Amino acid sequence: xxxxxxxxxxxxxxxxxxxxxxxxxxxxxxxxxxxxxxxxxxxxxxxxxxxxxxxxxxxxxxxxxxxxxxxxxxxxxxxxxxxxxxxxxxxxxxxxxxxxxxxxxxxxxxxxxxxxxxxxxxxxxxxxxxxxxxxxxxxxxxxxxxxxxxxxxxxxxxxxxxxxxxxxxxxxxxxxxxxxxxxxxxxxxxxxxxxxxxxxxxxxxxxxxxxxxxxxxxxxxxxxxxxxxxxxxxxxxxxxxxxxxxxxxxxxxxxxxxxxxxxxxxxxxxxxxxxxxx
Ligand code: C2E
Ligand code: CA
Ligand code: CA
Ligand code: CA
Numbered sequence: 280x281x282x283x284x285x286x287x288x289x290x291x292x293x294x295x296x297x298x299x300x301x302x303x304x305x306x307x308x309x310x311x312x313x314x315x316x317x318x319x320x321x322x323x324x325x326x327x328x329x330x331x332x333x334x335x336x337x338x339x340x341x342x343x344x345x346x347x348x349x350x351x352x353x354x355x356x357x358x359x360x361x362x363x364x365x366x367x368x369x370x371x372x373x374x375x376x377x378x379x380x381x382x383x384x385x386x387x388x389x390x391x392x393x394x395x396x397x398x399x400x401x402x403x404x405x406x407x408x409x410x411x412x413x414x415x416x417x418x419x420x421x422x423x424x425x426x427x428x429x430x431x432x433x434x435x436x437x438x439x440x441x442x443x444x445x446x447x448x449x450x451x452x453x454x455x456x457x458x459x460x461x462x463x464x465x466x467x468x469x470x471x472x473x474x475x476x477x478x479x480x481x482x483x484x485x486x487x488x489x490x491x492x493x494x495x496x497x498x499x500x501x502x503x504x505x506x507x508x509x510x511x512x513x514x515x516x517x518x519x520x521x522x523x524x525x526x527x528x529x530x531x532x533x534x535x536x537x538x539x540x541x542x543x544x545x546x547x548x549x550x551x552x553x554x555x556x557x
Contacts, residue, residue, distance in 0.1 A: 309362065309364050312364070318368065320544070322379070323534055326534070328522070335390050335425070336390055336391070337427070340356075340372055366405055374413045377392065377414065377419040378416075380423055384423075390551075391425055391453075402435075421450055424452040425476065426447060448475075453476060455478055456478065458514075469509070475510065477500060478512045480515075484515045497525070510531040510532065511530045511532070515536075516537045
């Protein structure tokens with residue numbers, strides 16, 4: 280009836296208002312997240328498939344907001360990108376992750392540290408100086424630092440992206456392509472960009488045991504990586520069946536709930552020990 284239509288309209292209108300209001304409140308609160316010390320990094324181990332040992336971690340950001348509680352990066356990173364707070368946030372992430380790597384190294388645990396870099400952060404003039412100062416301030420061995428970039432970072436202005444990537448390689452850090460296989464012209468990147476690692480997207484890993492198509496894709500990515508001399512990491516590995524397949528394919532590292540979810544820095548050393556002991 281007419282009345283229902285009106286109610287539906289009102290519902291959508293109110294819903295839209297609510298979403299806009301939430302977005303604005305998050306946007307506003309995010310601007311103070313760094314200064315107010317509300318950001319936290321968790322670390323997820325990467326396990327070497329040949330030795331079974333943890334050789335590195337990926338730093339994953341969390342926002343512990345007094346107003347909104349724990350906010351997922353899926354929710355706040357797009358907002359941080361749209362209001363460009365991702366630049367100071369990304370700087371904090373780099374410095375904190377590098378500082379943590381050095382703290383673990385001093386405890387005898389020398390791990391590779393992978394840090395996610397937003398396309399906005401990568402395209403800003405700041406990224407090179409952010410990386411250099413994080414290295415200079417913390418004393419991390421640049422060879423231990425790996426920057427994870429998504430393909431969307433590279434498509435828009437490939438020439439500029441290549442220049443920035445070459446600069447980062449000159450500084451000495453590694454460059455991983457995150458969510459590999461989900462973008463467009465994946466293959467030509469490998470020819471032109473100084474990539475050191477490919478991360479096989481979780482969407483190809485989920486049904487690896489059931490889906491022959493996914494296995495074919497994973498196999499091709501590993502083969503491709505080998506011929507370009509880059510390493511491979513499979514993300515989102517949850518089961519032994521997936522691990523066995525990846526091991527047969529010759530994938531180098533796996534990351535996923537099978538070994539550990541992302542954990543707080545204080546907990547990581549113990550997790551590494553537990554994985555070592557099997
Ligand atoms: P990503 O870089 O692809 O990170 C992997 C995501 O998969 C993480 O979600 C991780 O917790 C989750 N994951 C790991 N193992 C498993 C598994 O076995 N099963 C399942 N279902 N999920 C698994 P998280 O921590 O929520 O991060 C989501 C995304 O937010 C990241 O995806 C990345 O794109 C972004 N992000 C996180 N931290 C940062 C950061 O410091 N800077 C930037 N720019 N983006 C970040
Ligand atoms: Ca990542
Ligand atoms: Ca990923
Ligand atoms: Ca992914």
